[in-house]
Amino acid sequence: MHIREATAEDWPAIWPFFHTIAAAGETFVYPLDLTFEQGREWWMLDAPNRTVVAVDEDGTVMGSANMHRNRPGPGSHVASGNYMVAPTHQGKGIGRALLEHTVDLARHQGYRAMQFNAVAANNHHALKLYQSVGFEIVGTVPEAFHHPTDGYIGLHVLHLYL
Numbered sequence: 001m002h003i004r005e006a007t008a009e010d011w012p013a014i015w016p017f018f019h020t021i022a023a024a025g026e027t028f029v030y031p032l033d034l035t036f037e038q039g040r041e042w043w044m045l046d047a048p049n050r051t052v053v054a055v056d057e058d059g060t061v062m063g064s065a066n067m068h069r070n071r072p073g074p075g076s077h078v079a080s081g082n083y084m085v086a087p088t089h090q091g092k093g094i095g096r097a098l099l100e101h102t103v104d105l106a107r108h109q110g111y112r113a114m115q116f117n118a119v120a121a122n123n124h125h126a127l128k129l130y131q132s133v134g135f136e137i138v139g140t141v142p143e144a145f146h147h148p149t150d151g152y153i154g155l156h157v158l159h160l161y162l
Contacts, residue, residue: 001094003101006051006064011040013061014053017086018043025148027126028082029118029155043082050105054085054094062089065098067105070115079106079114079162083126095129103133107162114160120145121154135160 006014018039022030030042045051049068053061063085070080081102085094106114114135119126121140131137135158143152 001054001056001062001092001097003052003054003097006044006053008044010053010061010064011044014043014064014084015039018064018084020087021084025146027120027123029145048109050102052098052101052105054098062086062092063094063098065102067102070117077110077112079109079111080116081106081114095126096133099129099133103160103162111162113162116158117155118145119156119158120147121156122147122150127156127158130158130160133160 015036019034022028022034022039023032025032034042043051043064043066045066045068049066051066052064054063055061063083065081065083067079067081069076070078081099083095083098085098103114116130116135119130137156138159139157140154141157142154144155145153147153
């Protein structure tokens, strides 16, 4: 597996799993009906933000991540990120590799910390991964996420000093 900067030509390969994951409404606070173009605007970020892809030896996109400022102005020293792995490639360490890559990018770009604003409380797999690299849950917003099967659940805020 290789992680590289995403290009505009990668979006058609990212879109199928992005759309599937976003439309399921189980993990991301994205509109469920994003179009191809809207999804590209939400995911494919302009510099100084970064979007990357994890590809196999044949160049197949297996997952993607983006890293960006959490907030502008006085909050611009804190990064954030988003991670998606194609369902057919889950369980292969791709999510961990993408997470570690973006944490390293954030350090390299001089961010002081990373913060995730909205991790669904029932997203146990992601929470375990984030905590394994040092993220801590610093708060929970009760019933801030309307999960399609679990109803109203909390959204965790996670933080990692870089």
